[in-house]
Amino acid sequence: MTVLEELELLAGSKDIRSADRAVIRNLLRKVQRGQQLDYQERQNLWAYLTRYHDRVRQLRQPPVH
Numbered sequence: 001m002t003v004l005e006e007l008e009l010l011a012g013s014k015d016i017r018s019a020d021r022a023v024i025r026n027l028l029r030k031v032q033r034g035q036q037l038d039y040q041e042r043q044n045l046w047a048y049l050t051r052y053h054d055r056v057r058q059l060r061q062p063p064v065h
Helices: 003-011 018-032 037-052 053-060
Strands: none
Touching: 003 018, 003 037, 003 053, 018 037, 037 053
């Protein structure tokens, strides 16, 4: 899974803090437009991906019935 795919999953998740989701959506839009992230944005990106790593894994797995 790419970083872009992980960002897309997190941006649509209602299970994370709304403030984090807003920042993730802004980062996602910037990356989708092909814009460079500055140093602080890159640090924040990796912090979010680390913080929500388990949530991303759960979102990737199909629901168990």
